[in-house]
Amino acid sequence: MNQNQIVFAIDAGNTFLKVAKFQAGLLQNVQRIQLNQLQILKDILNSEVYETVILSTVLSDKDTQEIVDCCHSCTILNNRSKLPITLKYETPLSLGFDRVCNAVAGMFLEPSKNCVTIDIGTCIKFDFTDVNGNYFGGSISPGIQLRYKAMNDYTGKLPLLNDVTSAEIVGSNTENSMRSGVMNGVQGEIDHFIQWYTEQYQDLTFFVTGGDAVYFDFQSKNNIFVQENLTLIGLYQIYLFNA
Numbered sequence: 001m002n003q004n005q006i007v008f009a010i011d012a013g014n015t016f017l018k019v020a021k022f023q024a025g026l027l028q029n030v031q032r033i034q035l036n037q038l039q040i041l042k043d044i045l046n047s048e049v050y051e052t053v054i055l056s057t058v059l060s061d062k063d064t065q066e067i068v069d070c071c072h073s074c075t076i077l078n079n080r081s082k083l084p085i086t087l088k089y090e091t092p093l094s095l096g097f098d099r100v101c102n103a104v105a106g107m108f109l110e111p112s113k114n115c116v117t118i119d120i121g122t123c124i125k126f127d128f129t130d131v132n133g134n135y136f137g138g139s140i141s142p143g144i145q146l147r148y149k150a151m152n153d154y155t156g157k158l159p160l161l162n163d164v165t166s167a168e169i170v171g172s173n174t175e176n177s178m179r180s181g182v183m184n185g186v187q188g189e190i191d192h193f194i195q196w197y198t199e200q201y202q203d204l205t206f207f208v209t210g211g212d213a214v215y216f217d218f219q220s221k222n223n224i225f226v227q228e229n230l231t232l233i234g235l236y237q238i239y240l241f242n243a
Contacts, residue, residue: 004023004024005023005050005051006021006022006023006048006049006050006051007021007022007023007050007051007052007053007054007236007239008020008021008022008044008045008048008050008052008053008054008071009022009053009054009055009056009232009235009236009239010041010053010054010055010056010057010067011056011098011101011231011232011235012035012055012056012057012058012059012063012064012067013058014058014059014122015034015035016032016033016034016035017032017033017034017035017041017067018030018031018032018229018231018232019031019032019033019041019044020229020232020236021048022236025240027229027232027233027236030229030232031044035059035063038066038067038070041067041070042070045070045071045072051073052071052073052074052075053071053073053074053075054074054075054076054077054235054236054239055067055068055074055075055076055077056076056077056078056097056098056101056231056235057076058096058097058098064076075239075242077097077235077238077239077242078097079092079093079095079097079100080093081238081242082238082241082242083100083104083238083241084104084107084108084133084237084238084241085100085103085104085107085129085133085134085135086132086133086134086135087100087135088134088135088136088137089135089136089137090137095137096125098119098125098231099117099119099125099127099138100135100234100238101230101231101232101233101234101235101238102117102119102125102127102207102209102230102231102234103115103117103127103129103135103234104234104237104238105117105207105227105230105231105233105234105237106129106205106207106230106234107129107133108233108234108237109207109225109227109233110205110207111131112131112203113131113203113204113205114128114129114130114131114201114202114203114204114205115128115129115130115131115204115205115206115207116128116129116138116194116197116204116205116206116207117129117206117207117208117209117230118190118193118194118206118207118208118209118210118213119208119209119210119230119231120143120186120190120208120209120210120211120212120213120215120216121143121210121211121212122143122145122146123140123141123142123143123146124139124140124141124142124143124186124189124190124210125138125139125140126138126139126193126197128197128201130201131203139193141189143186143212144164144182144183144186144212144215145162147181147182147185147186148160148161148162148178148182151178158174158178159174159175159178161175161178161179161182163175163179163183164183164212164215165179165183166183166215167179167180167182167183167184168180169184183215186216187216187217190216194206194224204223205223205224205225206218206223206224206225207224207225207226207227207230208224208225208226208227209226209227209228209229209230209231210228213226213228
């Protein structure tokens with residue numbers, strides 16, 4: 001493989017694609033594309049001379065094939081691929097591949113320390129990998145929108161909110177109380193897990209990613225780094241490991 005060649009990495013989620021261009025081993029840019037806008041993906045790929053497309057997908061076989069059909073060469077990576085980390089997870093085939101990619105990226109970015117990745121999106125996922133590259137697992141809990149939706153779905157009168165602004169602890173009305181419970185609850189959960197990992201493990205680095213990470217405060221802690229493209233970086237490193 002010629003690393004100077006262009007490689008596209010696609011992280012295909014349930015609502016959109018994240019398309020990253022790598023060249024000479026470096027991430028050049030990232031674009032987000034709605035699943036119903038595959039012509040945009042075709043235009044991006046047709047505008048470049050690239051070596052291959054690497055794909056991580058949670059989509060159905062039919063939707064995945066539509067993405068593959070946009071590419072002249074495509075490699076789908078998953079938990080059965082050769083990995084640069086060792087999975088100590090009890091059920092590796094049920095493990096979300098985005099969690100694997102995050103762990104790989106964390107170890108690539110900081111190979112000399114234990115690593116926790118924090119992915120704040122539809123769900124909030126913590127994943128721990130030790131300095132020897134052993135991945136042990138972590139935790140999964142509902143993200144912001146799932147929490148709002150659950151309160152609306154499972155009660156008779158609570159409204160459906162999608163507010164992601166910061167909130168006072170003591171809400172002065174029902175909507176503010178819900179916002180306090182969700183936004184402050186997530187921040188408190190994240191802070192608690194960070195504190196627990198910090199107390200349990202020395203030489204620890206945290207990497208934060210996910211679309212909702214921007215709504216929470218990580219700036220005061222010098223061993224925590226926000227990397228919005230963590231999953232794509234890990235996907236590319238897995239591709240290099242298999243090439």
